[in-house]
Amino acid sequence: MRTLQRTVAASAASTPDEERDLFQDAVAEYLWARDVAGLSPLTLESLVKPVLQICSFYNTVPWRLTPRDFDRYFAGPGRAPKSSTTRSKVTRIDGFYAFLEQRYAGEILRRFGAGVESPIDSFNRPRHRGDFGLRVPPSAAALKEFFASWRAALPMARKYPVAVRNYVMSKITYISGVRAAELCGVRIGDIHWENGQWGRFLVRGKGSKGSGPREREAFLFEEGRALLWWYIEDVRGEFRDDPTDPYAPLFPSERVPGAVAALNLPVAPAIVPDTFRKVLKAAAAEHLKGPVTGGLFPHLLRHACATHNYEAGMPLWDVQVLLGHTWATTTVGYLATAKGDPECRSLESSRRAVRRLSWES
Numbered sequence: 001m002r003t004l005q006r007t008v009a010a011s012a013a014s015t016p017d018e019e020r021d022l023f024q025d026a027v028a029e030y031l032w033a034r035d036v037a038g039l040s041p042l043t044l045e046s047l048v049k050p051v052l053q054i055c056s057f058y059n060t061v062p063w064r065l066t067p068r069d070f071d072r073y074f075a076g077p078g079r080a081p082k083s084s085t086t087r088s089k090v091t092r093i094d095g096f097y098a099f100l101e102q103r104y105a106g107e108i109l110r111r112f113g114a115g116v117e118s119p120i121d122s123f124n125r126p127r128h129r130g131d132f133g134l135r136v137p138p139s140a141a142a143l144k145e146f147f148a149s150w151r152a153a154l155p156m157a158r159k160y161p162v163a164v165r166n167y168v169m170s171k172i173t174y175i176s177g178v179r180a181a182e183l184c185g186v187r188i189g190d191i192h193w194e195n196g197q198w199g200r201f202l203v204r205g206k207g208s209k210g211s212g213p214r215e216r217e218a219f220l221f222e223e224g225r226a227l228l229w230w231y232i233e234d235v236r237g238e239f240r241d242d243p244t245d246p247y248a249p250l251f252p253s254e255r256v257p258g259a260v261a262a263l264n265l266p267v268a269p270a271i272v273p274d275t276f277r278k279v280l281k282a283a284a285a286e287h288l289k290g291p292v293t294g295g296l297f298p299h300l301l302r303h304a305c306a307t308h309n310y311e312a313g314m315p316l317w318d319v320q321v322l323l324g325h326t327w328a329t330t331t332v333g334y335l336a337t338a339k340g341d342p343e344c345r346s347l348e349s350s351r352r353a354v355r356r357l358s359w360e361s
Contacts, residue, residue, distance in 0.1 A: 019112055022104070023061040027051070030099050050089035051096045054078060062100060063114045070119035087126045094120050136337050137304035140311070142290055147171055149287040161238035162254045165271070166279040168231045169251050173298050175224040177305035177323045178203055180273040180298035182218070189246025191228070192217075198225040201250075205324050216324045241268035273298070306334040 054073050080086045097118035105116040157163030182203035190202040200217040236243045239252045249270030277297050284296035306319050320331040
């Protein structure tokens, strides 16, 4: 009873300014903690942005929000066009409340008489479907026919250099297993023809758990080396910038902004991932035979790269290195549709055991 009385008295003595000050301190400490954990500045900003937005809308602090406030916000002004965006915001808000509960719950209750409880409960928590969607890439034979048909049609393209750029980007994505954003960011100076057996190129990939972009070498293999060499020697110079500049994008945009063109700068902007996705989808509609649910997109080519290499006998560890994954469990998710045959593998294992016994005897 006395504890309750003290809590009520503290709540009555507190002011909104004091609560807002503590909220600001909590946000700063949360960012410091996540910075220590190795997150990039861009990720840090995105972590607290949804919390600040909903609190600003209601002009209150997090521990004063209720599940009903949360529902009204995300059903109205906070509603995102994509469910995945809403899921992302909700996850970030929930993470901040977990931090508040662990580090500030006692102080908030003592000073303001309020309990810290996330407004996200079992009723309004979004369902996460992304991890359970099975991405089924086209077969190796279907993609072979797709790229052959696409290449045969290149000479008839209205904008030949642009058509070749789109084709080479798509084929390199399939060969090397790189992400769309990684490939769009490659510069001329990032290609190292002397590395490895057939040359490699530097990409700035997605960091693990929001730690920011990380550089890694992507593989060309024999087919990718010949393809990229042909593109650079015969086609890359047709664009409006200087192809000998090491900072020039490997795959430039065909549309140079007026300011860039007027200044006659040597480096043009690179093609953006959204444009790459659109041209690949259009090419698939014209040249890819057979049904592909949702169309063909760059990340599905990345899945196809992993699946087809694994089916051809590449070990899981090598597929993991090819995709630039930190954890093998991530790579396994890319192989969900790989056509394995456990019975055949069991027979092969038995035969190897028999051969070893016969050699030993």
